[in-house]
Each structure stands twice: as structure tokens, then as C-alpha cells.
Amino acid sequence: MRIVLTVNGQPVNVEVDETTPLLDVLRNHLGLKGTRYGCGLEQCGTCMVLIDGEPCYACAREAGTVTGRSVTTVEGLGTPDKPHPLQRAFLEEQAGQCGYCLSGILLSAKALLDRNPNPSRAEIVAALDRHLCRCGTYTRIIAAVQRAARMGAHA
Amino acid sequence: MSDTLPLSIINNRRMDRWLAFQPADRSVRLAVGKVEIGQGVLIALSQIAAEELDVDVGRIDILSGDTDDAPDEGSTSSSQSIEVSGRSVRLVSAELRARILGRLAQRLNCAPDDLSIEDGVFLQHGNPTGHDYWSFSAPEDFAADVTGTATPKPPAQYRVVGQPVPRRDLIAKVTGAAFIHDMVRPDMLHARVLRQPSRQATLTALNEAAVRKAARGDIRIVRVGDFVAFVGADETAVQRAAVAAPAHATWAGVRPLRPEQQEAAWFRDQPADDRHFGDPPASAEGEIVSQTYSRPFVAHAAIAPSCGLAEYRDGHLSVWSHTQGVYPLRNSLADILGLRRDQVTVRHAQGAGCYGHNGADDAALDAAIVAMQMPDHCIRVQWRREEEFGFEPVSTAHMTRLRAVLGADGRPVDWTAEIWAGSHVQRPVFGGHMLAHEALPNRPGAPKANDPSEANGGGGTRNAFPLYDVPAKRVIHHLALETPVRTSSLRGLGALPNVYALECFMDELAERAGVDPVAYRLSFLSDPRARRLIETVAERCGWAARGPSATGKGLGLAWSRYKNKAAYACVAVELDVDREVTLRRVWCAADAGLVINPDGARNQLDGGIVHAASMTLKEQVTFGPDGIASLDWDAYPIMRFSEVPEIDTVIIPNPDQPTLGMGECTFGPTAAAIGNAVAHALGVRIRDMPLTRERIAAALVG
Numbered sequence: 001m002r003i004v005l006t007v008n009g010q011p012v013n014v015e016v017d018e019t020t021p022l023l024d025v026l027r028n029h030l031g032l033k034g035t036r037y038g039c040g041l042e043q044c045g046t047c048m049v050l051i052d053g054e055p056c057y058a059c060a061r062e063a064g065t066v067t068g069r070s071v072t073t074v075e076g077l078g079t080p081d082k083p084h085p086l087q088r089a090f091l092e093e094q095a096g097q098c099g100y101c102l103s104g105i106l107l108s109a110k111a112l113l114d115r116n117p118n119p120s121r122a123e124i125v126a127a128l129d130r131h132l133c134r135c136g137t138y139t140r141i142i143a144a145v146q147r148a149a150r151m152g153a154h155a
Numbered sequence: 156m157s158d159t160l161p162l163s164i165i166n167n168r169r170m171d172r173w174l175a176f177q178p179a180d181r182s183v184r185l186a187v188g189k190v191e192i193g194q195g196v197l198i199a200l201s202q203i204a205a206e207e208l209d210v211d212v213g214r215i216d217i218l219s220g221d222t223d224d225a226p227d228e229g230s231t232s233s234s235q236s237i238e239v240s241g242r243s244v245r246l247v248s249a250e251l252r253a254r255i256l257g258r259l260a261q262r263l264n265c266a267p268d269d270l271s272i273e274d275g276v277f278l279q280h281g282n283p284t285g286h287d288y289w290s291f292s293a294p295e296d297f298a299a300d301v302t303g304t305a306t307p308k309p310p311a312q313y314r315v316v317g318q319p320v321p322r323r324d325l326i327a328k329v330t331g332a333a334f335i336h337d338m339v340r341p342d343m344l345h346a347r348v349l350r351q352p353s354r355q356a357t358l359t360a361l362n363e364a365a366v367r368k369a370a371r372g373d374i375r376i377v378r379v380g381d382f383v384a385f386v387g388a389d390e391t392a393v394q395r396a397a398v399a400a401p402a403h404a405t406w407a408g409v410r411p412l413r414p415e416q417q418e419a420a421w422f423r424d425q426p427a428d429d430r431h432f433g434d435p436p437a438s439a440e441g442e443i444v445s446q447t448y449s450r451p452f453v454a455h456a457a458i459a460p461s462c463g464l465a466e467y468r469d470g471h472l473s474v475w476s477h478t479q480g481v482y483p484l485r486n487s488l489a490d491i492l493g494l495r496r497d498q499v500t501v502r503h504a505q506g507a508g509c510y511g512h513n514g515a516d517d518a519a520l521d522a523a524i525v526a527m528q529m530p531d532h533c534i535r536v537q538w539r540r541e542e543e544f545g546f547e548p549v550s551t552a553h554m555t556r557l558r559a560v561l562g563a564d565g566r567p568v569d570w571t572a573e574i575w576a577g578s579h580v581q582r583p584v585f586g587g588h589m590l591a592h593e594a595l596p597n598r599p600g601a602p603k604a605n606d607p608s609e610a611n612g613g614g615g616t617r618n619a620f621p622l623y624d625v626p627a628k629r630v631i632h633h634l635a636l637e638t639p640v641r642t643s644s645l646r647g648l649g650a651l652p653n654v655y656a657l658e659c660f661m662d663e664l665a666e667r668a669g670v671d672p673v674a675y676r677l678s679f680l681s682d683p684r685a686r687r688l689i690e691t692v693a694e695r696c697g698w699a700a701r702g703p704s705a706t707g708k709g710l711g712l713a714w715s716r717y718k719n720k721a722a723y724a725c726v727a728v729e730l731d732v733d734r735e736v737t738l739r740r741v742w743c744a745a746d747a748g749l750v751i752n753p754d755g756a757r758n759q760l761d762g763g764i765v766h767a768a769s770m771t772l773k774e775q776v777t778f779g780p781d782g783i784a785s786l787d788w789d790a791y792p793i794m795r796f797s798e799v800p801e802i803d804t805v806i807i808p809n810p811d812q813p814t815l816g817m818g819e820c821t822f823g824p825t826a827a828a829i830g831n832a833v834a835h836a837l838g839v840r841i842r843d844m845p846l847t848r849e850r851i852a853a854a855l856v857g
Contacts, residue, residue, distance in 0.1 A: 017371065017391070024391045033337035034330065038458055039540040043788040046458060075331045087329045094321055094754055097762055098193030098508035099328030100459045106329060129796045132788065134458040135193050135508045136765025138799040140758065 003063050007032070008076030018064025023047050025063045026073060034074035034103045038132075045131030048104035049073050055108045055130075074103035077110060086110060089148035090141075097135030105131045109145045113153050121146070160303045163188065163243040167226035171297035173247045174204070178289040181275065182216040183208060187244065188228025189236040190220040191324060192479065193508035194818050195755035196236045198322045200244050202751055206315045207248035207307055209272035210288070220481040220503025230480035230582070232511070232644060233612060234721050234816025237751060241814060250305035254296050259286060310749060310810045317810060319754030324505065335477050335504035336462045340533035343464075345390040347397030348521050348536065349383040350546055351594045352782055353410040357381050362403035369399030377528050382594035384525045386534065397539060412778035416639040419449035419552035419843075422575040425635045428604060432616060433629035437560060439569035445558040446663060448656035450844040452552045452776040455645055456791060459507035460538035461514035461547070465522035467530045472499045476519035477506025480582075484516050487583040488523050491592050510766070512582055512643035514538055514547040517590035524591055541786040546590055549776050549783075550645035551577035551638060553615065555656035565668025566679050570628040572619040572653070577638035578604050579614030579648040587643060604636045607648070612718035617649040618823055621657055622716060624679040640776075640783060647822040650717060651767060654823025655844065658713035659830045663840060672831070673698055673712060682716075684746050687807065688725035689714055691744040695803060696727035705838025707732055711831025713824045722747035722817035726764065726824040728800075732836040735848040736772055736829070738800035743821055745804070748812035759818045761802050767825035769794035773845050 004013040007030060014029045021040075026032045026049070038046030040059045047059040050072035078084035083091070086106055096102050105128055112119055112127040119127070124145045133141065167173070167188075175184040185204045191197045201215035218225050228240055252272070259277055260267040263284065271278045276287045310316075327333035349361070358381045367374060370385065372392025377384045383404075385396035415421055464475040472494060478484045481501040489496045501519070509515060522536040538546075553576040559567035581587025586605035592598060606614030613619070619630045665675035673693045680686055692712060693699070701710045709732065714725035723746040729739045741764055750756045773792050777785045785791040826844070834840045839854045 020391050024394075027337075028390055031339075033332035036334070036336065036459065037537065038460075039788060041540060041787055044458060074329070078330065080326050080330050083326070083330065090329050091321065091325055094319075094325065094758065096193075096322075096325050096328060097195070097758060098458070098506070099325055100334065100507035102325075102329050103331075125796045132458060132793060132795065134456060134510075134766070134793060136762040136769070136794070136799075137758065138765060138794075138796050139761060139802055142796070 001064065003067055005066050005068065006070040008072055016063055018062060020063045021059055022049070022061040022063050022066055023058040026058060032073050032075050036100060036103060045104045045108070046101055048107045048131070050107050050111055053111060053114065055111045072107065074106055077106060085151045085153035086113070086148045089151060089153065090144045093140050093144040093147055095137060095140040095144035097137050101131055101133045105141060109148065112145070113149055118149055161239050161243045163226065163228045163239055164246060164301050164303065168300040170247065170251060170299060170301055172226045173244070174251055175297065176288045176292050177216065181289050182214050183210055183288070184216050184218060185244065186218045186221070186225040187240055188220065188226045188482070189231045189240040190479065190503045191505055192231060194759055195322050195752065196231070197324065198320055199237055199751040199755060200241060202315045202318070202320055203241050203244045204248045206313055207245055208252050208275070210275040212315050212320055214275065222481050222485045222501045227482040230483060232479055234717060234818045234820070236816070237814050238816050241751065245307050246303050246305065247301050249307040250301055250303070251296060253305040255288065255292055259284070259291060316751050317753065320752060322755070333505065334459065335464065335475055335506050336459060336537065338464055338475060338504060340464065340466065342531060343533040343535055344386050344388055344529070345393045346384045346386045346522065346525050346534050346536045347393045347539065348591070349397065349400045349404060350542060351381055352406050354593050356406045356409045358383065358404060359407045360405040365403040366396050366400050370396035377525050379524055379528065380594055380596040382524055382591050384521065386525055386529065411780045412639050412782060414778055417452060417776065417778040419451055419554040419575070422552060422554060422577065422633070422635050425637065427575070427633035427635050430632040430634060431629065432609060432632070433620065434627040437569045437571065437627065439560040439627060441568060442561045443558065444561060444664065444667065445556060446660055446842060447554060447556040448652065448659060448842045449554040450552065450652040450655065452549045452640070453645065453770055453774045454544060454549050454776050454791060455510050455513040455547060456793060457507040457509055457513055457543065460540055460543040461518035462506060462538065463519035463522035463536045464533055465519065465526035466533040467526040470498060472523060472526065474499065474501045474519050474523055475504045476501055477504060477509065477515045478519060479509065479512065479515070483582065483584050484519060487516070487589055488520060491520065491589065491595070492523060492527055511550070511645040512548055512580070514543055516583070517546070520589045520591045524595070544786045544791060545783045548581065548587070548641040548643035551579060551642040553649055553652040555619070555653055557656055557660045559664060565664070565670065567625050567664065568627070570621055570625045571631065573631040574615050574619060574649070574653070575633045575635070576615040576649065577635045577642045578606055579642070580607055580644045581605060581642060582644070587641065604634050606634055612720070613649065615649045617647070617718060618653045618657070618715055619649065620719060622680070622682060622685065622719060624681055639778065646766065647717070647819040650715070650819065650823045651770065651826050654713065654715045655826040655830055658715070658824065658827030659834070659840070659842065662711070662831045662834065684723055685714060685716065688723050688744045688746055691805065691807065692725040692727045692742050696729065696742040698727070704835045707836055709832035709834070709836030711828045711833070711835055713827030713831060715823045717816070717820040722815040722820035724760070724820040724824050726821060726828040728825070728828040728832045730829065730832045730836060732833055732851060735851060736833060736846055738768060738798065741800050741802045743802065743804040744807060745817060745820060746807040746809055747815045747817040747820070749810045749814045750806055751814065753806055756806060756817055757804055760804050760821050763819060763821035764802055764825045765794055765799055767822045768829060771826040771829045771844050771846060773847070775845055
């Protein structure tokens with residue numbers, strides 16, 4: 001079927017089986033590789049995107065359910081030349097080791113700062129707790145979100 | 156001097172294997188064999204080259220892990236990258252600089268000491284010469300062998316080394332495509348593999364029609380022996396095929412696993428290669444104390460399932476892999492596929508952190524097997540989550556029994572560590588097999604039990620010898636001839652279980668002697684670097700004000716020198732135990748000699764603490780009749796944001812001492828500090844990891 005949706009502010013339409021995971025649509029049909037496969041089970045958070053501003057796993061989300069919705073991926077935050085304040089904060093804190101978990105975490109952090117520009121540490125932890133980081137970079141990631149909040153990343 | 160050259164240079168003598176000047180953008184090509192696995196090695200090696208060449212670090216264009224264009228430096232493992240590759244890059248860069256400046260001095264008829272370099276530009280008495288690396292270097296500078304005779308800069312002159320230079324790979328990772336998983340090649344097809352349930356299992360039937368129906372899209376089924384792959388342009392369809400396939404496959408000769416095999420104690424009754432190291436059997440007299448500690452099988456559990464790309468065109472196989480060693484992988488692929496080594500190129504592409512030998516190489520072989528059957532396509536194999544958990548090599552379960560003969564002062568006069576474990580390293584070049592090789596018609600014989608030599612830090616014996624002043628010490632290692640599942644290297648090998656045993660035993664001996672655990676350690680520890688770390692951490696964590704035991708609140712401390720020759724770390728942990736353990740604060744001090752990039756080092760130290768804490772408190776690979784049963788993040792939980800303590804890490808500056816590998820040094824001390832803190836909180840010792848709610852309940856019932 002034809003799925004019509006908005007991705008990173010641009011209208012797109014793709015011809016796919018409605019049960020195709022949103023993750024596959026983003027990665028393979030739209031070439032947005034920043035949304036990553038980690039488990040396919042909604043357990044690790046590497047595939048996190050925003051759907052109408054809310055963090056959602058893309059790996060098991062059927063494409064048919066996002067018709068007419070607005071999806072934001074990490075490519076929609078900023079680019080290497082013009083990074084979003086959140087992305088800048090992660091770079092300034094060097095908040096990554098292998099970095100595979102970061103793109104999903106950035107989107108959960110974006111949703112958090114959009115609704116709560118000055119979150120406490122506990123609120124950051126609660127907002128990110130659906131994400132796993134096997135390298136154990138958690139404390140730097142928390143510091144990066146705090147730095148982004150100070151930079152006014154919600155603006 | 157060649158007998159003191161690092162192995163990396165001995166194996167790659169020509170200067171042009173390492174360095175080149177690229178005039179087009181005035182950059183410096185540095186080629187290395189070590190690869191980025193999230194540990195920040197590429198920026199550290201770039202800093203070393205920039206320092207010795209006197210160019211801005213931004214000019215270093217690093218190429219790593221490429222069997223055509225980069226040197227062979229074996230595997231990226233065992234915290235050896237800075238010690239070995241870093242030393243090589245330093246010697247190579249210093250020598251190239253000296254050689255070029257020597258030629259320039261001749262040309263200008265001046266002394267080499269009259270010349271200096273500023274960001275690659277050559278100056279004479281501080282004035283421009285009109286020459287720089289890019290205009291003046293000549294083929295003769297690169298054609299010669301590296302001799303190791305140039306003198307690198309003294310650390311006091313360092314401007315780039317020792318600075319927290321940011322990594323360059325993170326920008327791509329926080330903005331979009333960055334990993335091997337994200338590569339797109341011409342004529343690319345996606346593939347998934349139907350895994351053999353166990354070694355020696357043979358496929359007796361596969362209902363291909365049912366699999367095709369489940370795929371709901373065009374797929375090709377590639378079969379070579381008992382290896383089966385589903386291949387197609389539509390990744391969603393091949394994924395569906397792979398998910399459905401096991402239910403439509405019938406296997407013979409499956410070797411079921413039994414639950415008792417998942418415990419370390421199982422190894423006690425298995426046939427083993429019994430190895431003895433150290434002093435002859437004890438004759439000392441005194442009170443004998445003995446305790447046994449264990450850790451179960453644990454997984455690397457990379458956050459990204461493994462991925463490999465391969466294409467076979469015009470008789471040449473090109474492979475992209477997140478392997479730790481492109482040359483060993485190339486050699487294995489050539490041997491298995493019947494190709495000459497010069498017919499195979501392996502290039503490194505970044506994956507998720509691996510922490511050792513996981514499924515990376517196996518996914519590359521999967522892709523290569525399919526590529527050989529489907530020439531002129533790029534085959535991209537993506538493992539599934541359950542495949543990563545179910546089929547990657549895991550770290551062996553490991554049991555350590557310690558036995559001390561105590562002197563009149565309560566300190567040990569004789570020490571025996573007895574260890575039961577499977578192989579801690581079984582890379583293909585090291586007695587092990589690549590996964591899909593077991594399914595091919597030319598399948599290998601049984602894997603061979605193996606472990607690194609003592610000179611390389613040992614495997615099961617790693618950190619088994621205590622560094623305390625004990626008159627007689629020995630290690631007895633029962634290296635199991637067979638393991639129920641494939642086992643191979645995971646961060647620190649035997650260091651974590653052995654340091655857990657050693658440093659928990661220290662607290663137990665101190666308690667027996669009625670002495671404070673820190674004072675007890677310091678009473679027979681001569682190494683000044685170790686003493687300084689312990690004293691530093693004890694002060695920072697407020698050890699002197701440590702409360703009584705069995706209150707539910709615990710403070711524990713432990714230390715080790717990784718491999719007994721690499722970096723030192725001391726860790727203290729403050730925690731609460733209710734029904735389960737809640738970590739509150741961690742203090743860490745490390746001494747790694749000259750630190751190239753302190754920010755990267757701190758990242759590794761802190762990450763190692765979290766990783767080790769996760770392993771100590773939560774992790775165990777479980778077995779069921781169909782194989783490994785812990786196949787997702789619910790069955791194999793790891794530490795999360797909400798469980799991470801505050802971490803206070805200090806690096807003791809020691810720039811005049813040689814660099815010591817530090818990526819694994821916090822691993823053992825963290826585990827043991829948690830063990831000691833839990834014992835302090837409960838008043839009861841738990842000697843078997845992981846320290847789960849069930850183990851705590853059982854310990855309290857006693």
C-alpha cells in the first residue's frame with residue numbers, strides 16, 4: 001500500500017506492505033541510516049524516533065500505523081555542518097564510546113527538553129531509561145543532556 | 156636496536172606502510188592496524204603522530220584496518236593498542252621527521268639542530284626555509300626500513316600528547332550514517348542466515364516453500380552444505396524468511412545443552428589440561444584458609460547485532476567487517492573458502508563496541524560464503540538479536556579456589572590459586588572455529604582448547620598471582636578440553652573472576668585477622684604505585700569513617716594491576732542492599748603511566764566500571780535444551796541509566812613512565828569492590844556472581 005507521512009518536515013510517500021517495520025522504511029526506502037537496528041523487540045532504544053513529537057520505537061512499529069503522522073529522525077535534528085544544540089552538547093561532552101546508541105538517545109532527549117527545558121538529573125534518567133548503552137557511557141550522556149539544557153536546546 | 160622494536164614494526168618494516176604526505180590538502184596519511192571499537196584509539200594514535208611530526212593533529216588522516224593499505228598489527232585486543240601500536244607510531248614518526256630534517260640540513264648546509272618544524276613547515280633559526288613536509292619529502296624517505304634509531308621527543312616537550320583532543324568519529328554517529336550497518340554498495344543484496352542449532356548438526360529437511368511464503372517477497376535461498384542463507388533486495392522479506400525458517404527446518408545430530416552446564420562448577424568434573432605455574436607445592440605450616448569464587452558464562456552483548464559485507468568480483472573477494480583484526484580474518488577467510496590470501500581484501504568498518512571476540516568475524520564469513528555463490532553482488536549479512544545472543548562466542552564460566560597458609564600475624568605465607576575454566580581465547584588462529592565453517596562441507600575437526608601464554612598475560616590465569624608480598628605463590632589451571640558452547644575473549648579474560656576472588660579473599664582474611672581491610676592490604680604490599688592508588692581512593696571515599704557491617708549499607712574497595720603488568724586501578728564502591736543491590740557512588744584512581752588522551756582514558760575507565768558492575772550484579776548466559784536460552788535483553792539484562800552510580804575518577808599523572816594499556820584495568824577491581832561492599836552491607840559473603848536478588852536472599856537465609 002502507499003504510505004504517506006512527513007519525515008523530518010518533508011512529505012514523503014512510499015509503496016510498502018503496511019506491516020513493514022517503520023525502521024525498514026526509514027533506513028531502506030528513505031535512506032535515513034541514523035535510525036539503527038538493535039533488537040527488533042522494543043527493548044534497547046537504538047531505533048527511537050519521534051512520532052508527532054513523542055519518542056517511539058521504530059523497529060516493531062508497522063508502517064501502516066504512521067500514515068499522516070510526522071516522524072523525526074536524528075537526521076532531522078541537525079547535520080555535521082549545522083548540528084542541533086543537543087548534538088553539539090554530546091560532542092562537547094564527548095558523550096559516546098562506540099556511539100551506536102546515541103542517535104536514539106538524542107531523540108528521547110529532544111522530546112524531554114521540548115516539554116521540560118530544565119529537567120533534573122532524575123527526570124533525565126527517567127526519560128532515557130528505555131535506552132541501553134553497552135559501553136557504559138551513561139554518566140556522560142546525562143551530563144550532555146544537562147549541558148544541552150543549559151544551552152537552551154529546546155529553542 | 157632492531158631487537159627492541161615493537162612487533163608492529165618488525166612485521167611492517169617499510170616507512171611507506173605507515174606514513175605518507177598528501178599535498179592536495181596538506182594532510183598526513185597515517186595507516187595503522189589497530190581499529191576503532193569505541194575506545195578512542197584512532198585519536199590517540201593521531202595525537203602521537205602529530206606530536207612527533209610537529210603537525211596539527213587535524214592534519215592526520217588516519218586509515219585503520221585494511222589488508223591492502225594498512226600494516227598488519229594482528230588484533231585490537233588486550234589493552235595493547237597504545238603500548239604496541241602507539242609506540243610504533245611514535246618511533247616511525249620520529250624517524251621520518253629526523254630523516255627528512257637531516258636531508259634538509261644537508262641541502263641548506265646547516266646543522267639539523269638549526270631546524271625546527273611548525274605545523275609541518277620547516278624553519279631555520281625560526282625563519283622560513285620555503286620548505287615543508289609536502290614539498291620536500293621524497294620517495295627515498297619512505298622506501299627504507301624503519302630502524303627505530305631516532306629519538307622521540309621527551310614527554311616534557313609534549314604539546315598534543317596528554318591533551319583531551321576530541322574524537323573525530325562521533326560527529327557522524329550523532330547525525331546519521333556511521334557504521335558498517337549503514338553502508339550501501341552497488342548491487343547490494345540483503346542476507347540472513349539459518350543457523351545450525353549446534354556444531355555437527357546436519358540439515359535433513361527445509362521446507363523452502365513455507366519459508367518463501369513467510370517472506371512475502373522475492374528471496375533466493377542459498378545453500379552450501381548445512382549453511383543456508385536467505386538473500387534478496389528487500390531486507391524486510393529476508394528478515395521474515397529468517398524468522399520463520401527455524402520452524403521449517405529439521406536437523407539431525409543436535410547436541411542439546413543441559414542446565415547444569417551453565418554453572419562454573421560444572422567444569423570441576425570435566426577433562427582438562429592441568430597446568431602448574433609458580434612455586435612448588437606448599438610445605439609451609441600454619442592455619443589454612445580456603446574459599447571458592449565463581450562467575451558464570453557471560454556475553455559480549457554488543458548493542459548492535461553483527462554485520463558483514465562481501466563481494467566477489469573478477470576473482471577477488473572484498474570484505475568489510477567490524478572485526479578486531481583484518482589480517483587474521485583475511486587469512487581465515489582465504490583458508491576456509493579455498494582462496495589465496497592475495498585474492499582477499501578485508502577492510503575495517505566501525506560497528507558497535509565489541510569488548511572482545513564476538514560475532515563480527517562470523518558475520519563476515521557468512522557474507523563471504525553467499526558472495527562466492529552470487530558473484531558481482533555486494534552481500535550484506537545482518538545478524539538478528541537472537542542470533543547475536545545465541546551464537547556469538549561467549550566468555551567462559553570460571554571458578555577460582557584460593558588457599559592461603561597464614562602466618563602468626565594473620566598474613567599469608569603461602570598462596571595457591573586453583574582455576575577451572577574453558578578457553579578464554581579461541582580466535583580462529585588460536586584453536587577456535589568460525590561459526591559458519593562448522594556448516595560447510597569442509598568443516599573443521601573439534602576446536603582445540605587454548606589460552607594466551609603467560610608472557611601475554613594468560614587467559615584463565617590472568618591476574619591469578621597476587622602482587623602482595625607472599626613468600627610462596629602458585630597457580631594451578633584446569634583448562635577444560637571442551638566447552639558446552641563456543642567461548643572466546645571478553646574484556647579482561649580471567650582478570651575479572653580472578654581479581655574478584657583475590658580481592659574478596661583479602662577482605663575475608665583481614666576480617667579473620669581483625670584488621671581493617673585497607674590497612675591489611677597495605678601491610679604486605681611493597682609496590683609504591685599500588686599503595687598510592689589505594690591510599691588515594693581510601694581518602695576520597697572516606698574509608699576511615701566506614702560504618703559497621705550488616706546495616707544494609709556497604710563500602711568496599713579493591714585494586715589490581717591489569718595482567719600484573721599493565722595499568723593499575725583501585726576502585727571503591729558505596730551501595731545499599733535491600734532485596735537487591737543499588738549502587739550509590741564509585742571512586743576510582745588509575746595509574747597508566749603516560750596518558751595520551753586523558754578524556755578518552757577517563758571514558759574507558761568509567762565505561763569499564765559500568766560494564767564490570769553490570770556483569771557482577773546482573774549477567775549470566777543461560778542454557779536450555781535448544782542452546783543458549785538468554786536470547787534478548789529481558790533474558791540477559793544489563794545495567795541501565797537508572798542503575799548507574801555517580802562515578803568519581805582520578806588519573807594519577809605519571810608522564811615519565813611508559814604508557815600502560817588501561818581499557819580493561821577497572822574491570823576486576825570494580826567487581827571485587829562490589830563483592831566487598833555487598834559483604835559489608837549484609838555481613839554475609841556472596842562468592843558466586845552475579846549478585847542477584849536470589850543470591851542475596853539465599854545468603855541471608857544462610
